[in-house]
Amino acid sequence: MIKKLRYRFKSSDTIGFWMVLPYVIYFFLFIGFPLVFSFILIFHRWNIVTPMQWIGLRNFYRLFHDVQFFLSLKNTLIFLLINIPLQIALALLLAVLLNQRIRLRGFFRAVFFLPVIVSGVVITILWQQLYAYETGLLNLLLMKIGITKIPWLNDPDWAMPSIAIMATWKNVGLYIVLFLVGLQGIPRYLYEAAEIDGAKPVQQFFHITLPALNNTMVLVVVLSTIGGFSLFIEPFVMTGGGPMNSTLSAMLYIYNQAFYFGHMGYAATLGFFFAFIVLLVVLIQRKVVERKD
Amino acid sequence: MITWRFYFEMMQHQQRFIYLSLLVVSLLFSCKPKSSVQNQAKPKIVHLTYWCASNQNEINLAQKLVEKWNRDHPKIQVTLQPIPASQSSEEVLLAAIAGKTTPDICSNMWPGAMDDFISSGGLVQLDQFPDFYEYMRQRLPNDLLETFRAPDGHYYQIPWKTNPVMMMYNKRMFRQCGVLHPPRTYSEYLQAARLVTKDRDGDGHIDQWMGYRDIRPVWWQRFFDYYCFYIAASGGKTLLNGSEIIFDNEASVRVFRFFQELYLNGFYPKTTFQGDNFLAGNLATQFCGPWNVIHVEKFKKPDFEYDIAPIPVPDDYQGPTYTYGDHKNISIFSTTRYPQAAWEFAKYLITPQSDLKLLEICSQIPLRKNLTGDPLFQDYFCKNPMLEKFAEQALFTRGVDGSSVLKEIFDGISQEYEACAVYGKRTPEEAVKNATNRAQVIMEWNQP
Numbered sequence: 040m041i042k043k044l045r046y047r048f049k050s051s052d053t054i055g056f057w058m059v060l061p062y063v064i065y066f067f068l069f070i071g072f073p074l075v076f077s078f079i080l081i082f083h084r085w086n087i088v089t090p091m092q093w094i095g096l097r098n099f100y101r102l103f104h105d106v107q108f109f110l111s112l113k114n115t116l117i118f119l120l121i122n123i124p125l126q127i128a129l130a131l132l133l134a135v136l137l138n139q140r141i142r143l144r145g146f147f148r149a150v151f152f153l154p155v156i157v158s159g160v161v162i163t164i165l166w167q168q169l170y171a172y173e174t175g176l177l178n179l180l181l182m183k184i185g186i187t188k189i190p191w192l193n194d195p196d197w198a199m200p201s202i203a204i205m206a207t208w209k210n211v212g213l214y215i216v217l218f219l220v221g222l223q224g225i226p227r228y229l230y231e232a233a234e235i236d237g238a239k240p241v242q243q244f245f246h247i248t249l250p251a252l253n254n255t256m257v258l259v260v261v262l263s264t265i266g267g268f269s270l271f272i273e274p275f276v277m278t279g280g281g282p283m284n285s286t287l288s289a290m291l292y293i294y295n296q297a298f299y300f301g302h303m304g305y306a307a308t309l310g311f312f313f314a315f316i317v318l319l320v321v322l323i324q325r326k327v328v329e330r331k332d
Numbered sequence: 333m334i335t336w337r338f339y340f341e342m343m344q345h346q347q348r349f350i351y352l353s354l355l356v357v358s359l360l361f362s363c364k365p366k367s368s369v370q371n372q373a374k375p376k377i378v379h380l381t382y383w384c385a386s387n388q389n390e391i392n393l394a395q396k397l398v399e400k401w402n403r404d405h406p407k408i409q410v411t412l413q414p415i416p417a418s419q420s421s422e423e424v425l426l427a428a429i430a431g432k433t434t435p436d437i438c439s440n441m442w443p444g445a446m447d448d449f450i451s452s453g454g455l456v457q458l459d460q461f462p463d464f465y466e467y468m469r470q471r472l473p474n475d476l477l478e479t480f481r482a483p484d485g486h487y488y489q490i491p492w493k494t495n496p497v498m499m500m501y502n503k504r505m506f507r508q509c510g511v512l513h514p515p516r517t518y519s520e521y522l523q524a525a526r527l528v529t530k531d532r533d534g535d536g537h538i539d540q541w542m543g544y545r546d547i548r549p550v551w552w553q554r555f556f557d558y559y560c561f562y563i564a565a566s567g568g569k570t571l572l573n574g575s576e577i578i579f580d581n582e583a584s585v586r587v588f589r590f591f592q593e594l595y596l597n598g599f600y601p602k603t604t605f606q607g608d609n610f611l612a613g614n615l616a617t618q619f620c621g622p623w624n625v626i627h628v629e630k631f632k633k634p635d636f637e638y639d640i641a642p643i644p645v646p647d648d649y650q651g652p653t654y655t656y657g658d659h660k661n662i663s664i665f666s667t668t669r670y671p672q673a674a675w676e677f678a679k680y681l682i683t684p685q686s687d688l689k690l691l692e693i694c695s696q697i698p699l700r701k702n703l704t705g706d707p708l709f710q711d712y713f714c715k716n717p718m719l720e721k722f723a724e725q726a727l728f729t730r731g732v733d734g735s736s737v738l739k740e741i742f743d744g745i746s747q748e749y750e751a752c753a754v755y756g757k758r759t760p761e762e763a764v765k766n767a768t769n770r771a772q773v774i775m776e777w778n779q780p
Contacts, residue, residue, distance in 0.1 A: 084778070086736065088430045089452040092780075101777040106770065107747075193602075195755065281549055283751050300740045305777070 077307040086301035098308035111292040119267040121203035126263050130211050134218030152212035163276040166205045192278055195285040202273045214259050221255030257328050261321055268317045289313050378408045378673045381435040386414040393693040408673045429454035434665035436674045441489050441661045446734040455488040456664040461675050471700055491699045494657035495621030496725040497560040503637035505616050514641035518590045521644045525599035528616040542599040543617045549750045551742035556619045558749050560656040561587040563730045564643040568654035572733040580768035586646050588760035591753035622722040626695050640721040657729025684708050697726045737778045744770035
């Protein structure tokens with residue numbers, strides 16, 4: 040029995056070992072070690088230069104009394120509430136349209152995907168120009184049609200929705216592709232049968248397309264939630280978290296704690312806590328979306 | 333034929349030769365290390381590295397001072413290097429401490445970062461030098477000197493220069509609007525603002541304001557609005573007293589209320605300007621340090637008239653008007669091999685002659701008693717009357733508290749300033765309370 044269980048190394052195993060070694064090294068250097076080191080940091084105060092100071096659970100005490108962190112969580116949730124439904128609705132609509140036999144279909148698919156591959160910083164700077172209160176193109180167009188200017192990034196009530204619109208525009212291409220894959224996997228005969236039964240296109244959409252896209256929907260919801268939680272570049276470049284902290288996302292706050300104020304231990308604590316929240320939200324979301332199915 | 337006697341004599345010669353050779357070699361070897369030890373203990377030329385601020389004026393000043401020092405002190409030679417470029421000199425210095433690549437001496441030490449420098453063991457304790465107090469008491473009044481003492485009771489910085497923040501105002505605009513003298517109190521300032529703020533070209537938009545402040549919640553921007561006004565209103569208090577928070581007081585509330593009124597009434601614009609609107613004649617006042625005098629003198633139009641006045645204070649305030657002084661000091665780093673030589677060089681940097689050069693080249697104010705009464709400086713101040721006003725203010729300045737969390741406390745104040753003063757979404761009382769609560773949490777977390 041023992042002889043049977045004993046694994047015998049073959050020459051092909053050695054090759055396999057060498058093949059996976061680069062990833063193992065990468066994992067330990069860039070994931071394993073930082074993870075363990077961050078966990079150690081949770082119990083310390085450290086600004087990189089001065090020696091680490093053991094402070095027990097004081098980072099957690101601060102976390103639960105940190106009004107700004109909870110404000111940044113609230114802002115992130117507001118962003119998600121605007122961004123996820125908008126992104127999914129728009130991506131689905133465009134995917135359904137691009138799934139039809141229309142002229143220049145390939146061109147449109149490429150155009151919608153283009154913002155996904157362009158640098159986030161470049162897009163953010165471009166949109167900053169579009170949103171400019173006095174000279175921005177959007178406000179100039181609004182004024183041409185007789186609507187008063189909107190303080191897109193200067194008003195605490197407008198700033199986060201403005202960022203959510205921009206993020207939707209940037210990421211929608213990726214979700215269009217995912218929905219297109221899902222749409223192309225739906226058998227044609229389902230639609231033909233529905234047509235024979237007299238179902239109209241809207242009924243076909245709600246009773247065939249949507250249920251058949253459920254798996255894709257779960258994937259899109261999870262991906263866009265995780266993407267939304269990591270909101271950073273847009274507020275960092277466009278608003279710095281303002282006005283009145285209305286665009287201060289959790290990731291931006293953690294970044295500021297680490298690299299602006301030099302509180303590495305506290306930032307690590309926030310990071311772990313935030314990761315736990317993301318995990319919790321994604322698990323709940325999966326349960327909810329899957330249950331609907 | 334070689335006889336035994338000859339052989340014996342030869343051996344004797346050889347032995348003598350060997351003994352003699354050994355003696356010479358041992359003498360040589362014994363002398364060489366001894367001489368190198370002597371060289372280490374008493375080097376003929378000591379080399380020091382000196383880092384100055386990286387702006388051109390201060391580089392020019394440092395070059396002049398170092399050239400003279402090197403001429404006069406052939407045995408202590410100083411090499412000048414401007415602080416390497418980065419977002420802030422504090423970051424560079426902290427990185428240098430971590431990498432043990434600090435210079436021997438640096439003259440761009442910001443008191444707000446001293447806590448980090450000291451706790452990382454990067455600085456030499458200066459009160460160990462027997463003549464430290466003698467020099468400092470000649471230079472500064474005791475109460476001001478005390479503000480530079482570290483929490484451990486020692487001194488790690490030599491107070492060198494200050495840039496008091498004062499009110500610069502457009503004399504001609506005030507005169508044209510019926511403001512007869514520069515406002516001294518909040519009421520006077522608001523009254524002047526009502527007269528000054530207007531739409532000059534009648535297009536329905538205000539284009540002349542009482543003042544302008546950067547409305548972004550960037551922590552150091554508060555030095556030029558909340559903080560200098562708070563120091564003035566509180567009679568010279570700072571934010572902290574050791575680990576105790578002391579800005580939750582009436583002075584803070586009044587400052588927030590004052591700025592809230594300015595924004596609420598449109599006396600200050602809620603926008604970001606490009607260019608210098610004070611010089612363009614669109615602003616009546618601005619709050620700045622003496623460095624701005626050079627800029628204004630260089631770029632002003634021929635008919636532009638301006639003057640300097642202290643920061644306005646609450647109506648019932650009595651006593652001298654204090655303000656924020658952006659102090660920059662001198663420190664010696666613990667990596668130096670020659671602390672005594674570095675101390676000698678530091679003393680040279682604060683001689684009256686060096687201070688005069690600081691005024692002449694940089695238009696920055698040395699932190700020195702009786703500056704305006706000293707005959708050495710009188711000629712300079714006769715030629716530069718604007719800077720004399722800053723010099724008179726210099727001893728009534730307060731810097732920042734040396735705390736490693738000061739930046740974050742200022743950030744909290746900035747957030748509340750934005751919410752209360754700029755957007756009017758919080759009352760001044762709420763703003764002060766929120767900023768204090770946040771500071772309290774940070775201070776508790778930062779306790780040793």
